[in-house]
Amino acid sequence: MDSEDDFMSTLSSEDDVMQDDSDNGMMSDNEDFDDFDDDEPDDLDIGLDKDVVSDDKTKKRYDVDFKVICPQDIQKQQEELIEDVNMILEMRPEDAAILLRHFRWNRERLIEEYMDRPNKTLEAAGLGPNVVTLPKLEILPGFVCDICCEDDDELQTFALKCGHRYCVDCYRQYLTQKIREEGEAARIQCPTADCGRIIDAISLSVLVTPELSGRYHELLNRTYVEDRESLKWCPAPNCENAVDCRVKKKDLDRVVPTVECLCGYRFCFGCTLKDHLPAPCRLVKLWLKKCADDSETANWISANTKECPKCNSTIEKNGGCNHMTCRKCKYEFCWMCMGLWSEHGTSWYNCNRFEEKSGTDARDAQAKSRVSLERYLHYYNRYANHEQSARLDKDSYTKTEVKMMQLQTASGMSWIEVQYLQAASQALQTCRQTLKWTYAFAFYLARNNLTEMFEDNQKDLEMAVEALSEMFEKPLGELADPKTKLDIIDKTSYCNKRRVTLLEYTADNLAQGSWTFNSDQLPAATAAAAPAKPAPKARN
Known part of the structure; x- marks a missing residue:
């Protein structure tokens, strides 16, 4: 086993914990998020419903339990709740439905309020005295x-x-x-x-009319899902399914509740954005806002900066002089043609410089601002690169299917034998989506040993993805070679394992509150809420 595999095996095998058989951290079918006591221990199994946890050994530590609810099941759930209330309170089903909607389908709270103050409860819900x-x-x-x-x-x-x-x-x-x-x-x-x-x-x-009545009941179903804290609609276009997930709002800083609908769409249950593992919703919101706010800045940088011809560092032309000196490598060059400055002669050193503020403080502030911007661009460019790759992969399935059919014709392989290409394509898309959000997550991390371990995992995954991508783009003649096929299968498996390792490592530390976030990059209130406990030592 190579060193990468040794590291991955060590990291994956540590910190496995037995699942608690209790029902801690869970809510019943009719409880709201806000009805729970926040004073829970930090080592709870966040979002795991003990009644539905199976013995599936493929379950990852970053997975949460959820259930996909089809439209007919949504209607069935409402009918069962209405029937229960109807039998207990002996009222018309239509009135029971109105009461349940008023109480956001919290059956226990409805019955308790009705038993204590029946007339007041009916009036508040928009009903009068019961009539038959x-x-x-x-x-x-x-x-x-x-x-x-x-x-x-x-x-x-x-x-x-x-x-x-x-x-x-x-x-x-x-x-x-x-x-x-x-x-x-x-x-x-x-x-x-x-x-x-x-x-x-x-x-x-x-x-x-019956048509309008049908629309009325469709809207009632939407209201049912929107009223239940544990239910959310699948955001995929034209999908009518809902997802039931019991992760509480207060736990969204400790878990990224990624779910997958029956239609195949993966999204975060907390914010309904597309899968953004490993970054928690709070950081995703901050990152997207920053990207939107700084888009014009990024455009300005693209138009007003160039890279040093020697070390490729980003250089800003902050004056009128064409004589540029790279601060990093001290290379002197001409801004106009990017050529070596010593070859231009002294006649070129004649310019009108912009008027700059004098004083060390002004220069330090400018340098600090520049460093901050360069840091943002470092992460943003890599984030945007993976985002662009994801967009280019939208039609990947069709292209891969064509390639698989061509490979069948050229090599005589069966359809089953060429499935490794589809598996590789899927691994590339999934890993790129994960890598995209690792850069948003890393932007807010403070430097410590945990961050270095995270970046090592990130680097390993990125290198593996690039290697697999290069293999995947080989000509058909090489793809038909048994050795190339085996290499692609092995690299696909390795990419998937590296992704799991990265996500489990991130999820473990997120659940324990071990990550420390950079206060310079967070709003004051958010930074104050960041975990203050010291980071544990990284595992070797």
Whole structure:
């Protein structure tokens, strides 16, 4: 085994812990994030639901438990909760649904409040006293609609339990506006101003078309998911699934809850952005804001800086003189042609310099600002490079499939035998996505032994990815060679293992609060909240 494998094996085998059989850190189906006591020990298994944890030995330490909920299951969950409340409180299912939505589907809290203050609870939810009569359309002689002022003796009318009555046409227009234009469903109130009565599903079904009723129920399903802290919609386009994950908001600084929908889309449950392991949501938000705020600065740097011809350090032309001296290697060159300055003669040393502030403090401030900017550009350029690679890989599957078919034709391999190319393509995409966010994460890290270990892991993964990428781009003739195939298979496996090693190392220290973040790069409040405990020694 080579030295890289030795290091990876050592790192992966340490700090394995037995999972606690208790249900610590979990929330029941009907509890909100804010209902939990924050005074929990730091070594909890964050986000792991003990009722669903399996003996899967492939489970990684950065994985969280989750469940994908299909549209029919979303409806089924609502119906089961409504039936439970209906049986306990003996009310119409439609009224039970309104109560559950008012309490954000927290069944226990609903029942407790109702038992203590039934009338007050019903009023707060937009319901009156329980009634058993079903809503119906009525024709009342001499009725005048307060909205359209129609007084036809054959005019159909409708009223909720509040008694505010209007003609059916006005009611339908009102409901159409609410559902189709405003996207409202769960809290549609009586048309009368200052009346808080909620229109239930049965009442609505006798007033609107089946098409509009279908849209109404779609919106109710969306409200159900949005009201539940443990549920979120899959953000992939045209995906109707939701994901159930029990990671709490207060734990998002200690875990990156990455989930994968049945459609194949991987995203962070905490912020719903695309998979950004290993960076926690807080740093991702700061990084994206910084990139947006500094985009014009980066553009200015691209237009107003050049690289030293000798050491490739970034040089800023901060004066009018074309005689440039690199601060790093002291190489003297001409800004105009990048040639050696000594070959230009003294006639070139004639310029109009920008007026600079005198004094050591001004120069130090400028130098400090420049160093800070160069540091940002170092991480940003590498982040952007991997982001660009990810964009170029969008059609990777189609290209790889074509290459696989061509390889079959050229070498006589079976479809199964060329699957190693698809595995390599997938590994490249996944590892590049991870590498992209390692640079955002590293930007905020303070220098210590943990950071050095992180950068070693980052370097190993990046080198492996570049090697695999080079192998993957070889001509078909070389890809058909059995030795090349074996090399690609081995390198694919190595890349995946290095990625796991990097993510587990980061996740372990994140869960323990061991990372120290650079206060110079964080807002004051955020920096104050950063872990203050000393970093443990890196493992050899």
